[in-house]
Every structure is written in C-alpha cells, then in structure tokens.
Amino acid sequence: MVEELQCAGIQRIADWVGEASLALVPLGMSPIPVAESPASIADALPVLDSATERLQCLDQALGARLKAEGRELCQMVAEHILTCFCSHNPACSLAPVVEGPVAEAEVSARESVQEVVKIVATRFQWSHADAEEVNLREDREPSRPSRQ
Numbered sequence: 001m002v003e004e005l006q007c008a009g010i011q012r013i014a015d016w017v018g019e020a021s022l023a024l025v026p027l028g029m030s031p032i033p034v035a036e037s038p039a040s041i042a043d044a045l046p047v048l049d050s051a052t053e054r055l056q057c058l059d060q061a062l063g064a065r066l067k068a069e070g071r072e073l074c075q076m077v078a079e080h081i082l083t084c085f086c087s088h089n090p091a092c093s094l095a096p097v098v099e100g101p102v103a104e105a106e107v108s109a110r111e112s113v114q115e116v117v118k119i120v121a122t123r124f125q126w127s128h129a130d131a132e133e134v135n136l137r138e139d140r141e142p143s144r145p146s147r148q
Contacts, residue, residue, distance in 0.1 A: 011037060013044045017051045027061050029054050077124055 014034050021032035032051055038044040085092050101109055 006041065010039075010041060010044050013048060014038055017047045020051055020054075024054050024058070027058070027065065029057065029061055073124060077120075080123070081120070 014037060017032055018034050021034065025031055032047065032054060034047055038047065082094060082097065085094070
C-alpha cells in the first residue's frame with residue numbers, strides 16, 4: 001500500500017513537472033528534462049529542483065517579454081498614427097511629432113483628443129481568441145502572438 005502511494009506520488013511529480021515545462025517553453029525557457037517514470041522519490045527530486053530553478057527565472061523572463069511586447073506595440077501605434085497623417089496629407093510635416101507638445105497647450109490638447117484616443121486604442125487591443133486564430137494560421141505557439 002505504501003509503495004503504491006509512493007509510485008503514484010512519484011508519477012504525479014513527473015506529470016506536474018511535464019505540464020509546467022510545456023507551459024514555460026513558450027515563454028522562452030528551456031524544457032525541463034523529465035524521465036518517463038522516475039523509479040524513486042530520490043530520482044524525482046532533481047526534477048523538482050529543475051522546476052524550481054525555472055520558476056525562479058519566470059519573473060525575469062516575463063518582464064523581458066512584456067518589455068519587448070510593449071516596445072513593439074508602441075512602434076505599431078506610432079507607425080499607424082503617422083501613416084494616417086501622411087496618407088491623408090503627404091506634404092504634412094512630422095516635425096511637431098518629433099518636437100513633442102507645446103508646453104502651454106499640452107493639457108488642453110490632451111483633453112481634446114481623448115475621444116479619438118479611445119477609438120484608435122480599440123484597434124490595438126489583442127484578445128486571447130485573436131492570438132489563437134493568428135497562431136493557428138501561422139503555425140505558432142498559442143502564447144506567442146505575432147504582430148497584428
């Protein structure tokens with residue numbers, strides 16, 4: 001009876017680490033090597049140690065990924081806005097965008113654009129369903145959406 005419980009516990013450890021590994025790989029982390037069926041608790045402990053190491057790096061990996069995705073989104077939004085301006089008026093100067101807002105008029109200018117900001121921002125919202133659809137078309141991992 002005790003041996004059966006130990007075997008079941010060992011298998012649960014291996015199964016959990018296998019599932020955790022699959023969840024971490026799309027985040028850029030290397031897979032956790034898991035033996036098919038560890039023979040003993042002593043064989044399962046190094047697997048748990050590997051999982052612990054990967055989970056301790058998760059904060060850094062997620063932070064780096066969020067920063068990269070944030071930069072990509074900023075670039076997409078800036079490109080969209082500037083493309084809209086230039087497509088409607090090819091002769092328009094982009095110097096005001098490069099120079100930034102005029103300090104004396106910045107507050108009132110921000111207030112005047114809020115309705116349009118909400119409209120444009122909805123074009124850049126990304127849902128999980130959207131990501132899965134694009135990933136299936138592009139044969140990508142579900143947690144790694146490509147650019148819109």
